[in-house]
Amino acid sequence: MKALTILQYQWKDLLRGKWIVGYGFIYLLIADAMIRFGGAGPKALLSISNIMLLLIPLVGMIYGALYLYQSREFTELLLAQPIDRPTLFWGLFGGLALPLALAFTAGTLLPILYSGMIITASLRSILLILLLGNVLTLLFTGLGFWFGLRFFEDRVKGLGFALVSWLFLAVLYDGLILLAVFAFGDYPIEKPMLGLALANPIDLARITVLLEFDISALMGYTGAVFNRFFGSAAGITVAAVCLLLWTITPLWRGNRLFLKKDF
Amino acid sequence: MRLLTLIIGLVTGLILLGSVEITQATQVTVSKDGPLTSVQEGIEQAERGDTVRVKEGRYVEFDIRIRKPVTLLGEGDVIIDGDSQGFVVVVEADRVTIKNIGVHNSKAGFMDDYAGILVENAHHVLIENVRLVNNFFGIYLAKSEGTVLRNNHITASGQRETNSGNGIHLWYTKDVEIRNNYIRGHRDGLYFEFVDGASISENTSEQNIRYGIHFMYSDNCRYERNTFRDNGGGVAVMYTSNVAIIDNHFADNRGSSAYGMLLKEINRSTITGNTFENNSVGLYMEASSRNRIEKNRFSQNGWAIQLMANSTDNLFHRNNFLANSFEVSTNSRQHFNEFRGNYWSQYEGYDLNRDGVGDVPHRPVRLFSILVEKQPQSLLLLRSLLIDLLDAAEKFMPALTPETLIDTEPQMNSVS
Numbered sequence: 001m002k003a004l005t006i007l008q009y010q011w012k013d014l015l016r017g018k019w020i021v022g023y024g025f026i027y028l029l030i031a032d033a034m035i036r037f038g039g040a041g042p043k044a045l046l047s048i049s050n051i052m053l054l055l056i057p058l059v060g061m062i063y064g065a066l067y068l069y070q071s072r073e074f075t076e077l078l079l080a081q082p083i084d085r086p087t088l089f090w091g092l093f094g095g096l097a098l099p100l101a102l103a104f105t106a107g108t109l110l111p112i113l114y115s116g117m118i119i120t121a122s123l124r125s126i127l128l129i130l131l132l133g134n135v136l137t138l139l140f141t142g143l144g145f146w147f148g149l150r151f152f153e154d155r156v157k158g159l160g161f162a163l164v165s166w167l168f169l170a171v172l173y174d175g176l177i178l179l180a181v182f183a184f185g186d187y188p189i190e191k192p193m194l195g196l197a198l199a200n201p202i203d204l205a206r207i208t209v210l211l212e213f214d215i216s217a218l219m220g221y222t223g224a225v226f227n228r229f230f231g232s233a234a235g236i237t238v239a240a241v242c243l244l245l246w247t248i249t250p251l252w253r254g255n256r257l258f259l260k261k262d263f
Numbered sequence: 264m265r266l267l268t269l270i271i272g273l274v275t276g277l278i279l280l281g282s283v284e285i286t287q288a289t290q291v292t293v294s295k296d297g298p299l300t301s302v303q304e305g306i307e308q309a310e311r312g313d314t315v316r317v318k319e320g321r322y323v324e325f326d327i328r329i330r331k332p333v334t335l336l337g338e339g340d341v342i343i344d345g346d347s348q349g350f351v352v353v354v355e356a357d358r359v360t361i362k363n364i365g366v367h368n369s370k371a372g373f374m375d376d377y378a379g380i381l382v383e384n385a386h387h388v389l390i391e392n393v394r395l396v397n398n399f400f401g402i403y404l405a406k407s408e409g410t411v412l413r414n415n416h417i418t419a420s421g422q423r424e425t426n427s428g429n430g431i432h433l434w435y436t437k438d439v440e441i442r443n444n445y446i447r448g449h450r451d452g453l454y455f456e457f458v459d460g461a462s463i464s465e466n467t468s469e470q471n472i473r474y475g476i477h478f479m480y481s482d483n484c485r486y487e488r489n490t491f492r493d494n495g496g497g498v499a500v501m502y503t504s505n506v507a508i509i510d511n512h513f514a515d516n517r518g519s520s521a522y523g524m525l526l527k528e529i530n531r532s533t534i535t536g537n538t539f540e541n542n543s544v545g546l547y548m549e550a551s552s553r554n555r556i557e558k559n560r561f562s563q564n565g566w567a568i569q570l571m572a573n574s575t576d577n578l579f580h581r582n583n584f585l586a587n588s589f590e591v592s593t594n595s596r597q598h599f600n601e602f603r604g605n606y607w608s609q610y611e612g613y614d615l616n617r618d619g620v621g622d623v624p625h626r627p628v629r630l631f632s633i634l635v636e637k638q639p640q641s642l643l644l645l646r647s648l649l650i651d652l653l654d655a656a657e658k659f660m661p662a663l664t665p666e667t668l669i670d671t672e673p674q675m676n677s678v679s
Contacts, residue, residue, distance in 0.1 A: 042586040043608045174649040185638045217565030217588035220543030221642050222519040
């Protein structure tokens with residue numbers, strides 16, 4: 001219950017800061033523009049999911065770390081109160097991650113609703129995008145929290161790590177995979193490749209999007225491993241489990257850091 | 264008074280004429296209750312032009328031969344069961360009509376092409392409302408002219424290509440009309456070899472082991488409003504000139520060698536108004552020349568078009584490309600076809616003078632499609648930010664993609 005109270009304070013604080021509203025508006029504008037110019041079909045959904053894959057990890061990580069730094073005094077004040085630390089941690093995390101997720105959901109869903117796309121487009125695709133956006137928000141805010149706690153005294157380092165890891169996960173990692181493919185393409189590297197892709201949460205989310213929108217292309221690939229992975233429910237199950245692991249691990253680590261931290 | 268006589272005269276005349284008709288075309292009835300209990304016997308007893316009526320029931324017979332122009336007409340739920348022993352019905356005479364019956368279980372064989380209904384060296388045969396179930400070949404036409412196949416329902420449950428035959432198989436036939444048939448579960452739904460001037464319309468061919476329709480050396484044919492869905496290899500059209508493929512629907516053909524439609528050595532043909540949806544490859548073209556591909560809709564395919572460089576002088580005009588993973592891929596930097604006035608959903612240009620035509624040309628071949636061609640595993644990186652960056656750089660300054668493969672008049676909105 002106390003966690004909920006903290007969450008409520010956070011929520012008010014965030015709204016006062018107007019950041020979160022702006023964040024929601026960005027999605028509203030993008031989704032609206034995509035639907036307006038791309039038509040209410042799979043194309044608009046694809047564009048929205050591309051933006052989502054780009055923006056959520058960046059904002060989640062940076063904002064997660066930044067928010068911990070910003071609310072340091074608030075945290076210390078609360079620590080002086082009779083509140084146990086896990087409650088405080090989850091309150092702080094929920095107070096940031098849930099509004100972020102809500103801003104994304106509202107910003108994306110509103111244009112989908114008022115453009116009538118909810119009826120014309122595939123409901124499964126829309127739900128998948130919304131769900132994936134929410135999971136990604138939780139995941140990367142958690143990662144941002146972990147960075148923030150890890151480098152609590154050195155803010156520049158914390159933010160730097162958040163930025164660089166975004167760059168690494170979003171761009172460089174795929175570059176390495178591409179290099180590996182061209183270097184070892186003659187060997188059976190499909191399984192290691194799948195493993196590599198599953199080890200990166202952004203790639204993981206991207207592959208989930210592929211499974212929904214590009215299954216025709218994926219099925220055109222001439223390899224048994226990919227075909228078995230993508231052609232059955234196994235693909236989506238493995239991806240979901242990995243995403244879950246990715247969400248839990250940083251939060252668990254962050255929670256442990258928070259419990260032991262000497263403020 | 265004179266008028267009355269005239270009318271009476273006319274009426275009597277008509278009645279007489281009618282009775283002459285009736286006396287000429289007698290009927291033979293085959294029924295489970297006798298006296299005639301065998302379809303073959305019924306056909307033997309019938310004279311030329313007679314109708315053999317078969318009453319409701321299951322007749323276990325095979326190699327029923329029709330050697331004179333008769334009509335075989337089922338009444339109620341009639342099933343002729345070949346009991347996996349041979350052909351079921353064999354038509355060897357002109358102007359035979361087969362209607363409203365069920366033909367089940369022909370023999371399957373590796374040496375002979377057993378069929379539910381075989382029409383051989385017979386012309387102007389009509390096969391209508393026949394339900395063919397579980398036959399090796401469904402309807403087999405060989406050296407037949409002017410035959411009509413209409414409203415038939417052909418299903419089988421073959422598992423492998425080797426022990427399954429084709430739904431409708433045409434060999435050396437001319438001016439055949441195939442309309443509104445349904446074919447499922449055969450090796451090839453429809454198979455054409457050395458066919459001339461056939462008209463194939465409103466058929467549905469789905470879930471066949473190999474191709475929905477497979478045709479070779481069959482000039483001057485026309486396909487309209489057919490649906491080919493979820494076949495192992497899609498549709499293959501080969502070694503043919505002057506075909507009209509209009510308003511057909513190619514959907515859900517997925518797999519490493521599945522094509523909405525595969526064209527190999529097709530020349531001077533028209534492909535208009537078709538829909539290609541959810542296929543691994545929408546349209547594959549190899550060594551095909553001087554075709555017009557117009558007003559088709561490619562949506563959500565893996566590759567909308569794979570155009571091999573040995574295809575030349577084809578015109579792609581006013582097609583819609585919507586949300587395909589890849590729009591066009593090719594295997595060379597050389598390119599001798601024309602793309603003009605299509606709508607590409609991946610187009611990123613602008614239209615400053617607002618005439619509905621983009622001001623910068625569109626390059627439908629992405630760098631990534633070439634990477635995938637070289638290393639198929641890299642397909643896993645589709646829609647990665649890195650790949651988008653690479654594609655953008657390549658578009659700005661083409662180094663690997665065919666420089667001349669551009670649409671100079673990309674449309675800003677989808678064309679109808």
